[in-house]
Amino acid sequence: MSELVSWLNSWGNAFVLFAIRMLIQSSVLILILLLLDWVLRRRVRAVVRYWIWLLVLAKLVLPPSLSSPTSVVSWIGGRLPEATIVSFMPVLPDDVQEAAPPAALNSMEMTPSSVAPVQPMVLPTWQALVLLAWMAAVVIMVVLLIQRVFFVRALLAQSQEVCDTLRNLLEQCRRHMGVRGVAGVRLTSLSASPSVCGLLRPMILMPEQMARQLETPQLRSVLFHELAHIQRGDLCINLLQTLLQIVYLYHPLLWLANARIRAIREQAVDEAVLAALGEDAEEYPRTLLSISKLAFGTPSLSLRLLGVVESKRALTARIRQMVSRPFPRSAKLGLASLVMVLVVGAALLPMARANGSASSADVPGASTAAPVVPAGSAGPDAGTPVAKTELESKPATEKANPPEAGITPRRPFEKQPVKTLNAWVSLKVLEECVVTLDGLKPFSDFWARCRWRVVGLLSEKQTLDYIGGRLADKGSLPIRVYIYYQPETGSAAQRLADAVMSLAREAKADMDTEVHLELTSWTGSGESTFYLRQGKIRTFYPLPVLRPDGGSPLLASGLVDPNDLEQHILWRLTMPKNVPFNFRVEYDDASSKLAKQVADTARAVVKRVGLTELVGVTGALVEPVPETIFLGRWQAVAKGEIERIEVRSAGISLLTIGNETQWVKAGVTLQRSWAPTTKEMIVDVGEVVVTKNCCAYRGSIDAEGHLILDRGVVYPQGSFHLSGAPRMVFTKVE
Numbered sequence: 001m002s003e004l005v006s007w008l009n010s011w012g013n014a015f016v017l018f019a020i021r022m023l024i025q026s027s028v029l030i031l032i033l034l035l036l037d038w039v040l041r042r043r044v045r046a047v048v049r050y051w052i053w054l055l056v057l058a059k060l061v062l063p064p065s066l067s068s069p070t071s072v073v074s075w076i077g078g079r080l081p082e083a084t085i086v087s088f089m090p091v092l093p094d095d096v097q098e099a100a101p102p103a104a105l106n107s108m109e110m111t112p113s114s115v116a117p118v119q120p121m122v123l124p125t126w127q128a129l130v131l132l133a134w135m136a137a138v139v140i141m142v143v144l145l146i147q148r149v150f151f152v153r154a155l156l157a158q159s160q161e162v163c164d165t166l167r168n169l170l171e172q173c174r175r176h177m178g179v180r181g182v183a184g185v186r187l188t189s190l191s192a193s194p195s196v197c198g199l200l201r202p203m204i205l206m207p208e209q210m211a212r213q214l215e216t217p218q219l220r221s222v223l224f225h226e227l228a229h230i231q232r233g234d235l236c237i238n239l240l241q242t243l244l245q246i247v248y249l250y251h252p253l254l255w256l257a258n259a260r261i262r263a264i265r266e267q268a269v270d271e272a273v274l275a276a277l278g279e280d281a282e283e284y285p286r287t288l289l290s291i292s293k294l295a296f297g298t299p300s301l302s303l304r305l306l307g308v309v310e311s312k313r314a315l316t317a318r319i320r321q322m323v324s325r326p327f328p329r330s331a332k333l334g335l336a337s338l339v340m341v342l343v344v345g346a347a348l349l350p351m352a353r354a355n356g357s358a359s360s361a362d363v364p365g366a367s368t369a370a371p372v373v374p375a376g377s378a379g380p381d382a383g384t385p386v387a388k389t390e391l392e393s394k395p396a397t398e399k400a401n402p403p404e405a406g407i408t409p410r411r412p413f414e415k416q417p418v419k420t421l422n423a424w425v426s427l428k429v430l431e432e433c434v435v436t437l438d439g440l441k442p443f444s445d446f447w448a449r450c451r452w453r454v455v456g457l458l459s460e461k462q463t464l465d466y467i468g469g470r471l472a473d474k475g476s477l478p479i480r481v482y483i484y485y486q487p488e489t490g491s492a493a494q495r496l497a498d499a500v501m502s503l504a505r506e507a508k509a510d511m512d513t514e515v516h517l518e519l520t521s522w523t524g525s526g527e528s529t530f531y532l533r534q535g536k537i538r539t540f541y542p543l544p545v546l547r548p549d550g551g552s553p554l555l556a557s558g559l560v561d562p563n564d565l566e567q568h569i570l571w572r573l574t575m576p577k578n579v580p581f582n583f584r585v586e587y588d589d590a591s592s593k594l595a596k597q598v599a600d601t602a603r604a605v606v607k608r609v610g611l612t613e614l615v616g617v618t619g620a621l622v623e624p625v626p627e628t629i630f631l632g633r634w635q636a637v638a639k640g641e642i643e644r645i646e647v648r649s650a651g652i653s654l655l656t657i658g659n660e661t662q663w664v665k666a667g668v669t670l671q672r673s674w675a676p677t678t679k680e681m682i683v684d685v686g687e688v689v690v691t692k693n694c695c696a697y698r699g700s701i702d703a704e705g706h707l708i709l710d711r712g713v714v715y716p717q718g719s720f721h722l723s724g725a726p727r728m729v730f731t732k733v734e
């Protein structure tokens with residue numbers, strides 16, 4: 001049940017974030033089109049305005065992450081407002097230590113009969129409840145749509161054949177307009193206005209009373225009108241409107257946009273009828289008045305059929321539109337009008353900022369996106385930058401942490417408690433650029449609970465301009481600036497630190513600014529591996545970490561849900577200490593197809609975040625060893641850290657400590673999880689077993705059938721690294 005709730009929470013979070021982003025972007029588009037339509041209403045034909053309004057439907061089927069240098073967003077150099085979702089995921093207090101205290105060791109002591117710990121109950125988030133409510137509403141709307149379909153089928157079943165005169169008139173009108181695929185025309189007593197239905201075999205429904213009372217020229221105009229709907233493909237567009245209205249039923253402006261599309265569609269059809277009538281076009285407005293006297297009823301929802309008369313108000317507007325402009329000679333869009341629609345679409349549809357803007361033109365391979373993601377490296381600079389086109393609406397909980405009363409720095413650039421900070425900028429100095437990240441509240445000194453907004457790969461000047469802007473914003477103070485560097489970039493880092501302090505003095509913010517320089521020799525392990533075995537993906541982490549999208553469940557060692565694959569890739573990609581590195585997809589023969597999907601996904605994400613030059617993707621087909629080869633009891637050949645290890649099925653192992661250490665007494669048996677890769681096994685020991693830090697053991701079977709254990713560390717990107725401890729050899733015992 002917890003897995004189902006976690007799955008629902010994850011999808012609920014993704015749904016709410018997507019819905020808010022699409023709501024913001026489509027609302028902006030609709031408001032712009034309302035203004036544009038008001039300006040163009042007397043200057044261009046209805047067919048042009050209709051195609052411009054169809055951009056709303058195109059927007060709703062395109063991803064909100066769509067970007068283009070032709071968009072208005074790129075011209076103005078900004079972005080639309082971001083969606084901020086507050087997550088109610090419980091967070092540990094700041095005073096929790098990374099290593100468990102010695103008192104906690106008693107809870108780790110187990111005997112071979114011990115059972116695995118009980119997993120905590122997962123409760124549904126409000127995003128999950130919103131998703132369930134939306135699904136219920138969609139189901140109701142779909143049921144109504146299906147009911148409407150059966151109603152139309154019943155309407156057709158009860159209709160009657162028309163006389164030869166009306167049938168011949170339809171054939172004449174069809175040839176005149178060049179319309180194909182019309183099934184015919186039938187009479188009905190259940191409809192008050194002419195209409196057309198049927199996607200594959202369109203059928204025109206004519207009210208019996210109207211067929212008897214209208215004269216032949218008037219009937220000809222009515223048939224022209226319905227044939228114009230068929231010729232223009234309005235039935236398909238109307239169905240698309242209906243489906244999108246169901247999906248985005250929560251969107252108030254979409255209901256308004258659909259009403260405008262229907263109204264302008266009728267005006268465009270009127271133009272087609274006037275063009276088809278030619279010299280007799282002057283009679284068409286009078287025909288509409290005659291039809292309106294015979295028709296009755298009120299306008300219904302968007303699920304209705306396409307007809308001649310929808311409402312008195314709409315009819316009045318249509319007649320006013322016709323008599324206020326010259327009658328058109330053609331109802332086609334035209335080349336100039338098509339170019340106009342394409343230009344409007346290119347300017348308004350992409351609403352995400354395009355990569356490669358001028359702000360980073362001087363940084364080779366720089367990414368100009370600004371993602372919002374959780375941290376993921378072993379230190380307070382840890383960050384998981386993700387292209388903002390992916391996660392611009394997915395920040396973690398951002399609650400204001402007001403400074404604690406009475407806590408103020410005593411001298412410039414003094415370090416302050418993390419809870420007093422209002423901004424935290426992390427800078428990683430590389431040879432040609434600076435990885436710049438901006439922290440998101442609530443801040444934490446524990447790297448696994450940090451989240452960052454990635455500003456991008458900037459030049460030194462761009463970095464200083466950005467920090468200068470933060471210092472000028474009083475709401476960003478107090479601010480902490482961490483500058484990480486390697487030996488070869490030490491002088492550049494010192495120069496950057498001096499410049500930041502100078503900016504702080506100029507802004508009179510030196511009492512509220514911290515500047516820290518830290519040498520870091522680790523820039524990643526060079527490789528990040530996904531293990532594919534029997535069609536399943538497995539990966540490893542030093543400990544559970546926050547997802548880049550801020551949802552649940554946390555990312556942890558074990559099997560990877562294919563739906564979460566991008567989250568795992570993004571987490572590794574966007575840690576500043578990880579790159580450059582190489583994604584390695586290690587797979588068996590049964591996972592060849594899945595391996596290609598994983599590799600393609602990794603390449604796509606790498607390209608999307610702008611790290612193609614820093615991150616590679618390779619695959620390796622291996623011959624896996626059976627998982628059962630590790631099962632059983634193993635006794636150490638020589639005295640060492642581990643005296644015995646029992647590997648059980650279901651991922652359970654029992655380790656009996658050999659040499660007494662500062663952290664665990666000799667003879668203590670601990671239950672720990674294990675998982676196979678393709679040719680090896682990884683035993684997740686966790687913290688305070690034989691060392692102060694998190695550690696793991698990698699096991700393999702040698703040619704003589706011995707189990708070989710190497711102690712090491714699982715780095716944050718999911719690779720195992722030896723710690724230099726002596727190798728342990730075990731022999732199997734019955």
